[in-house]
Amino acid sequence: MTERNTFTLDGEEVPFEPGQTIMNAALAAGRYIPHLCHHPEFKPFGSCKVCTVRINGWLGASCTTPATKGAKVESEAHDVQEARRAIVQMLFIEGNHFCPFCVKSGDCQLQAVAYHLGMEGTYLPHRFPSRRLDASHPDVLLDRDRCIACNLCARASRESDGKDVFGLSGRGVDTYLAVNSPSGLLKDTNIEPGDRALQVCPTGALMVKRRGYEKPIGERRFDQQAIEEEWESDY
Amino acid sequence: MVSTWLSTTLYDIAARYDHDRHALLQMLREVQAARSCVPEEAIQFFARHLNVPIVQVRGCVEFYSFLHATPRGQYDIYFSDSPTDRMAGGLAAAERLAALLGVEFGEPRSDGRVTVALTSCTGHCEQAPAGLVNRRVFTSMTEAKVGQMADLVERGVPVEQWPEEWFRIADSIRVSGPTLDTHVHPGDALRAALARGLPQTLDEVEASGLQGRGGAGFPVGRKWRGAYETRGIHYITCNADEGEPGTFKDRILLAGYANELFEGMTIAGLLVGAEKGYVYMRGEYEYMLPGLIDVLVARRDAGLLGEDVCGTGQRFDIAIHLGAGAYVCGEQSALLESLEGRRGIPRVRPPSAVKKGLLGQSTINNNVESFVQAAQIALNGGAWFAGLGEEKSRGTKLLSVAGDCSRPGIYELPLGTTVRELLELCGASHAKAVQIGGAAGRTVGRPEFDRHISYADLATGGSVMVFDERRDMVDLARQFAHFFAHESCGFCAPCRVGTQMLQHYADKLAAGQGSRHDLEQIRRIGQLVKGYAHCGLGETAPNALLDTLERFPEEYEAHLLEAADFVPEFDVDAAVSEARTITGRQDHLHPIHYPAPRIEP
Numbered sequence: 001m002t003e004r005n006t007f008t009l010d011g012e013e014v015p016f017e018p019g020q021t022i023m024n025a026a027l028a029a030g031r032y033i034p035h036l037c038h039h040p041e042f043k044p045f046g047s048c049k050v051c052t053v054r055i056n057g058w059l060g061a062s063c064t065t066p067a068t069k070g071a072k073v074e075s076e077a078h079d080v081q082e083a084r085r086a087i088v089q090m091l092f093i094e095g096n097h098f099c100p101f102c103v104k105s106g107d108c109q110l111q112a113v114a115y116h117l118g119m120e121g122t123y124l125p126h127r128f129p130s131r132r133l134d135a136s137h138p139d140v141l142l143d144r145d146r147c148i149a150c151n152l153c154a155r156a157s158r159e160s161d162g163k164d165v166f167g168l169s170g171r172g173v174d175t176y177l178a179v180n181s182p183s184g185l186l187k188d189t190n191i192e193p194g195d196r197a198l199q200v201c202p203t204g205a206l207m208v209k210r211r212g213y214e215k216p217i218g219e220r221r222f223d224q225q226a227i228e229e230e231w232e233s234d235y
Numbered sequence: 236m237v238s239t240w241l242s243t244t245l246y247d248i249a250a251r252y253d254h255d256r257h258a259l260l261q262m263l264r265e266v267q268a269a270r271s272c273v274p275e276e277a278i279q280f281f282a283r284h285l286n287v288p289i290v291q292v293r294g295c296v297e298f299y300s301f302l303h304a305t306p307r308g309q310y311d312i313y314f315s316d317s318p319t320d321r322m323a324g325g326l327a328a329a330e331r332l333a334a335l336l337g338v339e340f341g342e343p344r345s346d347g348r349v350t351v352a353l354t355s356c357t358g359h360c361e362q363a364p365a366g367l368v369n370r371r372v373f374t375s376m377t378e379a380k381v382g383q384m385a386d387l388v389e390r391g392v393p394v395e396q397w398p399e400e401w402f403r404i405a406d407s408i409r410v411s412g413p414t415l416d417t418h419v420h421p422g423d424a425l426r427a428a429l430a431r432g433l434p435q436t437l438d439e440v441e442a443s444g445l446q447g448r449g450g451a452g453f454p455v456g457r458k459w460r461g462a463y464e465t466r467g468i469h470y471i472t473c474n475a476d477e478g479e480p481g482t483f484k485d486r487i488l489l490a491g492y493a494n495e496l497f498e499g500m501t502i503a504g505l506l507v508g509a510e511k512g513y514v515y516m517r518g519e520y521e522y523m524l525p526g527l528i529d530v531l532v533a534r535r536d537a538g539l540l541g542e543d544v545c546g547t548g549q550r551f552d553i554a555i556h557l558g559a560g561a562y563v564c565g566e567q568s569a570l571l572e573s574l575e576g577r578r579g580i581p582r583v584r585p586p587s588a589v590k591k592g593l594l595g596q597s598t599i600n601n602n603v604e605s606f607v608q609a610a611q612i613a614l615n616g617g618a619w620f621a622g623l624g625e626e627k628s629r630g631t632k633l634l635s636v637a638g639d640c641s642r643p644g645i646y647e648l649p650l651g652t653t654v655r656e657l658l659e660l661c662g663a664s665h666a667k668a669v670q671i672g673g674a675a676g677r678t679v680g681r682p683e684f685d686r687h688i689s690y691a692d693l694a695t696g697g698s699v700m701v702f703d704e705r706r707d708m709v710d711l712a713r714q715f716a717h718f719f720a721h722e723s724c725g726f727c728a729p730c731r732v733g734t735q736m737l738q739h740y741a742d743k744l745a746a747g748q749g750s751r752h753d754l755e756q757i758r759r760i761g762q763l764v765k766g767y768a769h770c771g772l773g774e775t776a777p778n779a780l781l782d783t784l785e786r787f788p789e790e791y792e793a794h795l796l797e798a799a800d801f802v803p804e805f806d807v808d809a810a811v812s813e814a815r816t817i818t819g820r821q822d823h824l825h826p827i828h829y830p831a832p833r834i835e836p
Binding site: 044046047048049050052059061064066083086087090091093094124125127148149164166167168169170171172173174175178179180181182184 | 279282288289290291293294297298561578583585720721722723724725726727728729731732733734735736739756759760763766767768769804
């Protein structure tokens with residue numbers, strides 16, 4: 001009988017397949033590690049760093065770090081949770097995230113992860129960006145002020161939709177979600193309302209037009225259950 | 236419509252690089268040079284012609300500082316803006332020139348004549364203030380001389396006819412040692428390595444204890460061994476993107492030791508069976524390109540590069556790629572991304588470059604100085620090198636010293652030399668603080684001048700900046716905060732936003748609006764960025780602020796708003812000023828918020 005590959009996550013054993021990341025092994029075992037740019041269906045990206053854990057004393061993004069046998073992984077250590085909260089605060093102040101008025105409220109992972117981490121305010125100077133909005137497409141809206149540059153739509157478009165509609169461009173704080181068409185506008189792409197790229201947006205950056213209030217506030221995904229209970233339905 | 240002239244030109248540019256999409260950045264650089272911008276037609280042409288996503292081409296234009304979507308002035312002038320340039324009067328000179336020419340920084344004049352801009356350190360710190368005009372490097376450009384420069388611009392005198400002494404670049408070697416004193420006759424190190432046997436030469440490199448001279452200090456022999464033991468295709472890349480503010484030692488090596496550099500790369504190439512090597516040189520050093528190409532041609536003619544290197548039957552050749560203004564490309568994996576024609580975004584590790592580097596293949600990437608010293612080790616043996624330096628930091632290191640000292644320049648010293656010894660050599664008798672390792676390095680004050688410059692203590696890729704009693708440490712840290720906010724690639728959230736926050740708090744302090752709470756925020760966000768950022772750039776970005784905060788607390792105290800524990804970020808008066816203007820209300824005469832309103836009646 002071969003010995004099982006396991007590591008410990010906050011003291012509890014988690015099995016893994018060789019080559020599996022800490023994140024995917026944890027999720028497969030029903031353990032939630034907060035994350036925003038990760039989705040097990042798509043290639044890991046590792047940019048939001050919200051899923052950072054301490055692995056044998058070293059900090060690393062759990063979505064890109066391969067699991068190793070016997071590793072001691074700490075996810076819910078006080079300082080790690082505090083840092084995650086600070087990163088989410090940074091994402092909030094970097095863009096314009098106006099939860100009470102946003103049609104994504106209640107379905108938004110950024111909001112849900114903020115609640116999960118006990119974020120009560122941003123406590124940082126807001127940047128109030130004014131990025132270019134793309135309303136050119138008849139059915140799809142891109143509000144870049146609500147984009148957190150997670151690149152999930154770009155990956156989903158390539159890997160799932162078989163298209164190549166998005167990509168990140170710019171540099172530093174001017175990094176933005178660019179549209180891969182000669183005009184740079186959504187109307188000149190082959191995106192469709194049913195595309196996976198639109199479903200995976202963790203915020204209200206990419207939305208299908210005229211569907212905003214199909215489900216009333218109060219009955220939405222994270223209105224019912226916190227993300228740490230609810231995340232599985234996404235996958 | 237794409238004009239015939241333009242499409243022909245673009246096609247010719249692509250042809251010069253064998254229509255290789257990985258050379259996209261090189262092609263875009265050529266368009267920028269020829270057209271003073273990369274026009275939309277060029278972006279669309281390369282996307283179509285090279286079959287790459289248009290967002291990748293546009294991404295490069297938007298990412299690299301020396302590429303522009305809209306035309307620059309006919310005279311495109313950049314002033315190097317490193318602390319040592321500022322101390323020599325660089326910023327004052329740039330401001331004066333802009334005022335004389337009637338331009339704002341970075342904005343072309345309405346007649347298209349000129350652009351004046353600031354750029355990150357150009358690597359000529361010992362001859363500051365330095366800068367670039369139409370990609371040519373000028374040095375010692377003080378405020379007194381810019382009047383003449385403005386006149387030349389207004390009269391439309393071609394840059395080739397500007398005073399020759401403005402473009403003179405000294406080699407500035409102050410203390411030489413075994414590295415600078417050993418000139419390898421072309422082919423000698425290579426033949427010595429082949430005579431000894433390449434695996435045996437690898438043993439010598441390992442025995443030498445040579446560590447990566449870019450500053451990270453990874454053992455060179457171990458890296459080469461890793462690649463040697465990896466099957467498949469291999470590449471050799473050389474990091475000549477010397478962008479760390481205050482570093483100019485690779486400039487000296489590229490100018491005078493190119494044979495040694497290429498020889499080191501060739502030995503590594505033959506060892507692992509690579510057929511191609513790339514030198515990734517920062518765009519600011521473009522003026523050295525013709526000289527380097529001459530050396531490559533001579534080496535090909537001598538059979539030291541090409542189809543059959545030194546009669547081994549093995550093929551190996553070297554190409555030089557230029558960067559386009561992005562500090563992050565000095566990070567190994569960002570450099571590889573850039574070499575493949577994309578934005579310089581650091582990759583996820585693992586895998587390491589040795590396992591999966593350029594084009595997904597095993598890659599040995601070393602700094603210029605590392606390859607030069609490896610060639611010398613191949614010639615002289617590992618013991619020759621290991622006998623110098625100290626226990627955990629073998630050999631000598633090239634240090635580039637600038638700032639408040641009477642003898643700035645290059646010092647080749649054994650690792651383990653103390654800060655104090657270096658300060659005595661360079662004539663810095665009034666030093667208050669020394670920045671070792673550039674913007675990403677560490678700041679030390681007088682009580683620490685007996686610390687060692689070595690991998691075990693104060694590591695550096697070469698940068699040493701000296702500051703004397705006149706300097707405001709808070710302002711220096713603020714300059715570094717601005718540098719990182721500008722150079723962060725934007726990939727990961729902690730660095731992308733964190734460097735902006737650090738810049739914000741540093742500015743708030745400098746404006747005299749800082750409170751104790753803001754110092755706490757710098758500490759808290761600094762630690763967060765250090766611990767959670769994706770790459771070395773972010774991990775080191777808060778160093779200068781955190782180090783100076785710890786070592787010069789009294790200078791920070793002096794910047795605080797008296798007795799303020801907290802100064803709000805939100806300035807009500809500023810926020811309502813527009814409404815006041817529109818409505819003509821005069822209530823700004825009665826400040827409704829502290830601090831007092833900045834608007835004038």
